[in-house]
Amino acid sequence: MAGTAERMAKNQKQVAISEFFEKNKHFLGFDSLTRSLITAVKESVDNSLDACEEARILPEIRVEISKIDDKKNIIELKTEDNGPGIPKRSIEKVFGQLLFGSRFHAIRQSRGQQGIGITGVVMYCQLTTGRKTHVRSKIATETSAAIVDIGLDTRKNKATKTSEGRELWERPDGTLKEHGLEITCRMKAKYQRGRQSVYQYLRMTSIVNPHADITFVDPDGEIHHWPRVTERLPRKVESIKPHPHGIHLGTLQRMCTESTDSRMTSFLYKNFSGVSSRAAKQLLEAAGVLEKAKPKLMKPDQIRALIEAFQGERMLNGKAVKLLNPPTNCLSPIEELLIKKGLSKTIDSRFVTTMTRSPTVSQGNPYQVEVGLIFGDGMAADKPVEVLRFANRVPLMYQQGGCLLTKAIESVDWRQYGMDQAGGRGVPKGPAAILVHLASTNVQFTSEAKEALAENGEVMDEVRKAMLEMGRGLRKHLEKKKKMVKVQEKFELVNDIIPAIAEKSAAILQRPVPDLAGSITRIMGAVIAEGTTTWNKETKMTDVAIKLFNYTSRARAYTLLASWPERAGASMENNTTGGRKEATGVWAWKLDTLEPGETYTITYSLSGLEKGDWTETDVFYRGSQEVIGASKMDEKLLEEIRRQEARAQSEEEGGEEEASTEDSEEDDAPSEVDDDQTKPSGQQTLMGFGSDA
Known part of the structure; x- marks a missing residue:
């Protein structure tokens, strides 16, 4: 038996991660010829978008x-961008080493994270055609571009290089390219059209x-072009520290072991988001750990007790220790106006409604849900x-039925909102498209291929709420249109x-034709509002006109209200009729008397917008x-908007007061933070207002 054990032990050996994926390429999305091509395009385009946004360059x-x-079925794929490029010394690691990247340890919204994607493409091309991937990279500080053919040694998870050199990179018009990256690779793949195709992926992107x-x-040589519709780059995301609600026991144990802090209070305060100095002391008290305990010397039982305090299982004075939400400057939502513009540029629309929910938190991870619905011609x-379906601005092309986002759509009874849906279940029918986007620092996928979102009750509820609210807007639109x-x-x-x-009556009776305005007014018996929203080329502003017609026999009194994109940074100009602000994004005008047959007109302009940003006024x-x-007017909804504003204002003022208190506490207790380390800078709270946490 001893000999058998020795022989079995000799046969055991470590497998490189690249060798594992070489035999299990389906984990990375290379499980069919058509899907392999889409995966390769996806990885290249995602990297280009991430690089451009990080360098604050509008992507081409x-x-x-x-x-x-x-x-x-041999296909050549070439992708080119105008990003910052990659220095020559880094090319072999970026393209020829799995799990090499800059985003894995960063807690922020990003498309790629693990450092697997583009190296997986290099590996698949080498596996199916035996050819290396040609890379051309130009950075702004160099006059020529670096070129190299990259392969992958799967045994060692290292790059193999040939044909290294440099060359001038000329554009088709003869000018030199300032910076960018070009990837050319050949693979065994199949191009097809339809819903699951490269065209559809790029359209959704x-x-x-x-x-x-x-x-x-x-x-076939056919050129498809999707021009940009805004010059505004997405909001720059910042990396945040982990939140106690999302920490596991093993992670906390490792953090304590690697810590150089001298006290547990400073360790908690400086290494976690949402933990003030006061909360740090309370967490330690709830866990039964001394404030002056050294992180490196923490015992397993103490770490377990601290985790229980994080999760609210260990309480202080009968209550769980209150922690601030993590900051949300790690997220970059698309925002409502840009979702509308994006949808409208790819689908001919009769009606578009969008919604961006407020950021929230699940298991310590900030996330934000955005939805859109468009009725399209054709x-x-x-x-x-x-x-x-999208996650962190990346289209999800496969496994629609098993995705959390699809299940949220199916959970809504769309019949009450004017759409067909057999039995009130499943995806509704109609000439429409529904968009769902989840932005998060930690998107939970069902597999490494990132094709569908895994179950999460909190995210499911948030998506469903967004769908219900969007459905109510659709129903109001359809009812208004019908009337x-x-x-x-x-x-x-x-x-x-x-x-x-x-x-004819006047001719028969030989009398003059009477004034019919009063008669028509009595017959109509209605008050009608008409609104127009148009782009003014000369002033570069959006002009809005609202007309109110009184086709009744009585004088009427109203307060008219209109939505406007105040949150998007727009300003209201030339508002000659005055009025007042009811809430953020809602303006009101009071009309004391509108006589029968009279018309009341409100006009104003919106500055600070681009063409197509605002095309319809509610x-x-x-x-x-x-x-x-x-x-x-839904007064309950208006009151809720006001409550949210008041809550945000209160949090802002409370955050400043908390910060002031904590600053004084830090001054009184300098031992909590080491002299050679600075206090964390102000962070952004859930509502997006600055405060020190």
């Missing part, structure tokens, strides 16, 4: 696909990256709506028939008589 990306051998200019040349009314059509038909009918009858009213073309 070009993707070309050529068929080299149709019978053997352009929707959630409206700041990117994307060009795609397909194997889309099939008898088929399921198009579902556009307007009926009124328009009635108005046209009355204006055609009544004057004709009056003229109009609301307060008053006893229904206004067709406007919605009755």
Whole structure:
């Protein structure tokens, strides 16, 4: 038996991560010929977008696909961007070493994280065609571009290089390229059209990256171009520290072992987000750990007790220690206006509604949900709506049925919002597309291929709430549109028939044609609102006009309200009718008397926007008589907006007071923070207002 054990032990050996993925390439998304091509495009484009955004460059990306051998399914893929490029010394590690990257330990929103993707493409190309991947990189500080052919030694997880050199990189117009990256690779793959295709992936990418200019040349030579619709780059994300609610026992144990802090209070205060100096003391007291204990000397039982205090299982005076939420400057949502522009540039729309929910937290990880719905011309009314799923601005192309985002859509009864849905279950039917985007520092996927989101009850509830709110907006729009059509038909009918009858009657009786305005008003018996929102080329502003027609026999009094993109940085100009601010993004005008047959007009302009940012203005009213073309103001919703504003203001003031208190505490107890280390800078709270945590 001893000999058998020795022999078995000799056969055991360590396997390199690259060797593992070589035999299990399906884990990375290379499990079919069509999917392999999409995965390769995805990894290249994601890297380009991340690099451009980090360098604060508006992305220009070009993707070309050529068929080299149709019978053997050999395809060449070339991607080019205008990013910062990669220094020559780093190319071999970026493209030829798995798990090499800059984002794995950073807690912030990003497309790539593990450092696997693009090296996986190099490995797959080498595995299926035996060819290396050609890389050309130009950085701004060098006059020429570095070129190299990169392969992967899967036994050692190291790059193999050939054909190294430098060359001038000329654009098609003859000018020299300042900076950028070009990747050319050949692989066994298959190009196809349809919903799961390279075209669809790039189309979806352009929707959630409206700041990117994307060009795609397909194997037939046809050029598809999605121009950028905004010059504004996404908000720059900042890395944050881990939050106690998302820490595991082993992680805390490692952090304590590696810590150089002399006291546990300073360790907690400086290494975690959401932990003030006061909270650090309370956590230690709840866990039964001395404040002056050294992190390196913490025992397993003490670490376990501290984890229990983190999770609220160990309490202080019968209550869990209150921790601040982690900052949300680690997230970069697309925002409502840009989602609208992104959707509208790819789908002809009759109606678009979008929503960006407030940031929230799940297991210590900040996340934010965004949704959009568009009714499009030319889309099939008898088929399921198009579902556009995204995570951190990356399209999710496969496993739609097993994705949390799809399940959230299916959980809503869309019939009550004017869409067809058999039995109130499943994806609804109609000429529409539904967009769902999850931005998070830690997106939980069902597999390494990142094709669907795993179950999470908190995220599910947040997505569902967004869907319900968006559905209510859709229902109001459809009801308003239906009423307007009926009124328009009635108005046209009355204006055609009544004057004709009056003229013939007057001719028969040989009398003058009477004034019919009063009669038409009594017959119509309605108050109508009409709004127009147009882009003014000369002033570079968005002009808004709201008209209120009183087609009733009585004088009316109303308060008209209109939405406007205040949160997006717009300013209201030329508002000659005055009014007042009701809440953020809501303006009101009071109309004391509108006589029968009279028209009241409100005009103003919005500055600080780009063309296409604001194309429709929602109009609301307060008053006893229904206004067709406007919605009755939801006072509960308005009050909720005000409460959120008050809460945000309170948190801002409270945060400043907390920061002041903590500063004085730190001054009184200098031993809590080592002299050679500075106190963490101000962080952003859940509501997005600055405070010291």
